[in-house]
Amino acid sequence: GEDVEQSLFLSVREGDSSVINCTYTDSSSTYLYWYKQEPGAGLQLLTYIFSNMDMKQDQRLTVLLNKKDKHLSLRIADTQTGDSAIYFCAEINAGNNRKLIWGLGTSLAVNP
Amino acid sequence: EPEVTQTPSHQVTQMGQEVILRCVPISNHLYFYWYRQILGQKVEFLVSFYNNEISEKSEIFDDQFSVERPDGSNFTLKIRSTKLEDSAMYFCASSEGQIQILRPPYEQYFGPGTRLTVT
Numbered sequence: 001g002e003d004v005e006q007s008l009f010l011s012v013r014e015g016d017s018s019v020i021n022c023t024y025t026d027s028s029s030t031y032l033y034w035y036k037q038e039p040g041a042g043l044q045l046l047t048y049i050f051s052n053m054d055m056k057q058d059q060r061l062t063v064l065l066n067k068k069d070k071h072l073s074l075r076i077a078d079t080q081t082g083d084s085a086i087y088f089c090a091e092i093n094a095g096n097n098r099k100l101i102w103g104l105g106t107s108l109a110v111n112p
Numbered sequence: 113e114p115e116v117t118q119t120p121s122h123q124v125t126q127m128g129q130e131v132i133l134r135c136v137p138i139s140n141h142l143y144f145y146w147y148r149q150i151l152g153q154k155v156e157f158l159v160s161f162y163n164n165e166i167s168e169k170s171e172i173f174d175d176q177f178s179v180e181r182p183d184g185s186n187f188t189l190k191i192r193s194t195k196l197e198d199s200a201m202y203f204c205a206s207s208e209g210q211i212q213i214l215r216p217p218y219e220q221y222f223g224p225g226t227r228l229t230v231t
Contacts, residue, residue: 004154035222042116043155043203043222088155099145099157099168100220 002026006089006103013111018076020106022089025070032065033100034074035088043088046074076108084110114138116223118204124229125194133189133226137206143167144187145205145220146179155203161187194230201225 003025012018024032034046049056049063049072056063062075076083089103117136125131137144146158160167161179178190187206191198205220 040224042224043205045219045221090155099160099170100147100155101157102147102155104154 002091002093002101004089004091004101004103006087006106008104009107009109011109011111012079014079014081016079018074018079018083018108018110020074020076020087020089020108022072022074022103023070024072024089024091024101026091026093026101027070028093030093031091032063032072033088033090033092034061034063035090037086037088037105039085046087079108079110081110081112084108114221116204116206116221118202118223118226120226121224122227122229124231127196127230128193130190130192131194131228133191133202133204133228135187135189135204135206135223136185137187137204138221139185141206141208141221143207143209143218143220144179144181145207146189147203147205147222148172148200149203149225150197150200158189191228194228196230199228199230201227 006022030051031048033048035043036046037043047058047061049065060077064073086105086107088105090100092100119134144161147155149155157170159169159173176192180188203225204223207218207220209218
């Protein structure tokens with residue numbers, strides 16, 4: 001079945017770049033997403049990438065997609081303390097286009 | 113900016129009781145979803161709802177669960193005869209439309225969640 005995996009924790013210093021990685025199993029994934037969850041808040045869509053793209057940049061965020069290896073990454077440039085949160089990778093495909101399949105989430109800690 | 117709201121933020125109930133979790137989706141959205149996240153586990157899809165009926169449901173969404181849009185604004189999840197393992201964070205989401213190939217995705221907007229504790 002479909003599965004999405006992420007590393008659980010990442011700790012970086014303020015000002016450094018953060019790279020959060022995700023792997024998925026469904027080769028028919030259509031869209032891949034990154035969601036952010038701050039403490040006590042809901043799940044907020046950060047960015048997404050369509051499966052026929054290799055890279056997408058949005059201000060400080062860069063998403064890289066390696067379809068061959070089924071590997072997705074999110075790079076946050078100049079990481080700030082306000083970026084501390086849990087980051088979820090999720091995917092959706094044309095066959096099950098009504099539901100998101102989620103990773104466990106990566107907890108990003110940004111140290112001053 | 114419009115947002116999805118959920119009430120209550122935290123619900124404590126005794127095993128065997130029924131609970132209703134409430135959500136107010138964004139007003140012009142047509143698709144509604146419930147997800148849940150058991151502590152330490154992945155967010156899991158429960159159900160999607162469109163045009164006053166269930167579009168898709170997961171294996172988790174058995175007869176114990178039901179959803180309803182009782183009026184033009186609320187979307188509810190009812191859990192009958194709660195069990196200890198129903199303890200989780202329940203997220204409601206809504207979207208304008210559903211995924212179409214080669215078009216930008218309709219974002220699913222999530223509420224802050226209701227933490228359900230079954231004792």
